[in-house]
Amino acid sequence: PILRVAIMGLGGYGTRVANAMQACTRAKLVGAISGTPSKLTDWQQKYNIPAKNCYNYENYDAIKNNPDIDAVYVITPNALHHDAVIRVAKAGKHAICEKPMAVNAKEGQEMVDACKKADVKLLVGYRxxxxxxxxxxxxxxxxxxxxxxxxxxxxxxxxxxxxxxxxxxxxxxxxxxxxxxxxxxxxxxxxxxxxxxxxxxxxxxxxxxxxxxxxxxxxxxxxxxxxxxxxxxxxxxxxxxxxxxxxxxxxxxxxxxxxxxxxxxxxxxxxxxxxxxxxVTHQTVQMDEMAQIILEGKQPIIxxxxxxxxxxxxxxxxxxxxxxxxxxxxxxx
Ligand code: NAD
Structure with a gap:
């Protein structure tokens, strides 16, 4: 199985991950979430992403009804990770979140609890x-x-x-x-x-x-x-x-x-x-490994x-x- 991923936050690191994912064999970039419409059209062309898998920060809860996306990778500024991961969990999608996962342990624990409750996985981008x-x-x-x-x-x-x-x-x-x-x-x-x-x-x-x-x-x-x-x-x-x-x-x-x-x-x-x-390209290996952790229950060494x-x-x-x-x-x- 292939993990089909949407990236949220199309900035410097989001772009690095998107580029690295082009070489993945177990994970595939299939969607994008951004507040900037022109970035979404750029990404559609550059990474062959269908328009129907593109969302903005107002409407991305609707990803719940999109069977072609398995996981959302949150790559926004740190303080925004908490609310985004909880919304992703409520939409029933697995969450991958950049480091630091949150800005304090209390918010981090709330994210863990929300993902547990929604029965989705939560992984952090520790490449x-x-x-x-x-x-x-x-x-x-x-x-x-x-x-x-x-x-x-x-x-x-x-x-x-x-x-x-x-x-x-x-x-x-x-x-x-x-x-x-x-x-x-x-x-x-x-x-x-x-x-x-x-x-x-x-x-x-x-x-x-x-x-x-x-x-x-x-x-x-x-x-x-x-x-x-x-x-x-x-x-x-x-x-x-x-x-x-x-x-x-x-x-x-x-x-x-x-x-x-x-x-x-x-x-x-x-x-x-x-x-x-x-x-290796860290993000390529990371995303292929994370796909196996999420889809096959593989246990990472760390x-x-x-x-x-x-x-x-x-x-x-x-x-x-x-x-x-x-x-x-x-x-x-
Ligand atoms: P960046 O500034 O290049 O990109 C951030 C993106 O978030 C931008 O596209 C911006 O438009 C978007 N964004 C959405 N809502 C925003 C808001 N309200 N205010 C500002 N920007 C908003 O930053 P980056 O370097 O890509 O970092 C993003 C995350 O990735 C951070 O959590 C950072 O710690 C993490 N990161 C991880 C690594 C790593 O090696 N694992 C490397 C770099 C960054």
Whole structure:
């Protein structure tokens, strides 16, 4: 079976996913949802999408009556994911949602509950969870090749441009660098160590309060503690470049990914040498895998479901809380 997907939000990343999906064998782009009529006509031509599978933000609930669409992939600004996923669930369609799934854990849980109630699947666009170099390190760690895991370091950041973009507008983004890029270090810390954190500490630095207004974090350093005693030390920033690196340390070995999460070739090495794995288009692999998860109940090696994403949101909530209170915040995931 083929998963027939409509994309909602035809912006930068929506276009990247649409292009990558042209090479999919198990998922197919068949529909589009946009507030801009000209984008819909462009997409009809570019991706051979029938006009009857195109909707706008007012009328897309009618997708309920469209038997040719199985799932909607929500790729709009962060704060809009919550309502969109709930409407998709009510229309009886599976939902795939971009990261961050929501702007806090409470909204994320409401999305999980709505999809459960409607008996549809909810997956989150965590493309790294299907990336071969990443999966090879996870395999080696599970096989005990690094020994007892003691430390993870995640560095996630870039210098963000245009100060008027939605990513720097709290009403649409829900937060700053943490929501957008810091989240990669958060779920990286979890899948690289294989543990769930039990406490968080965090400190914020803001060098440009004009650009990064109240509620938009510029730079946050955060630490996570795990039940085994392992710790993670991470940096999330919109004000530094070249930060896209994961480092996992164990008593008998180590692994590094640099770059760890970018679109380009991921590069990795361990104490045993270079990691040689295929270079893939992340979104092509992601959508083919998600089609199998949704249609065939395939179990991914690293989970990508809504419950999984709520854990990341609980950690983000706790990081913001730790910054505000300037103290260690306990976590129970
Ligand atoms: P973008 O600005 O390029 O596109 C956003 C789209 O949403 C635009 O087409 C815009 O018209 C539309 N939109 C609908 N309602 C809107 C509203 N009320 N206000 C503003 N825009 C509205 O952004 P993007 O980079 O495509 O990001 C979209 C989502 O995808 C975000 O949640 C982001 O975190 C996620 N994303 C994920 C990855 C990844 O690698 N997984 C990469 C980039 C972005």
């Amino acid at each position: 790294m969870h299907f990336e071969p170099h990443t999966l090879e390190i996870v395999r080696m760690r599970k096989a005990g090749e690094f020994g007892k895991i003691t430390f993870f370091q995640g560095l996630s950041g870039f210098v963000i441009g245009d100060p008027t973009q939605w990513r720097l507008n709290k009403a649409l983004s829900g937060g700053g660098a943490m929501m957008d890029i810091g989240i990669y270090s958060i779920n990286g810390a979890r899948y690289m160590t294989g543990e769930e954190p039990v406490w968080v500490t965090a400190e914020e630095t803001k060098t440009n309060p004009e650009k990064f207004k109240e509620g938009i974090d510029e730079t946050i350093q955060f630490q996570l503690g795990f039940p085994s005693g392992a710790v993670a030390s991470c940096l999330s920033t919109y004000a530094m470049n070249n930060l896209d690196r994961f480092f996992l340390d164990g008593l008998n070995g180590w692994a590094e990914l640099y770059p760890a999460t970018g679109y380009g070739p991921i590069q990795g090495r361990t104490n045993k040498g270079e990691i040689n794995q295929p270079v 989970p990508v479901d809504g419950e999984e994403a709520v854990k990341d949101l609980k950690i983000i909530d706790a990081i913001y809380e730790a910054v505000k209170l300037a103290k260690k915040v306990p976590l129970k995931l």
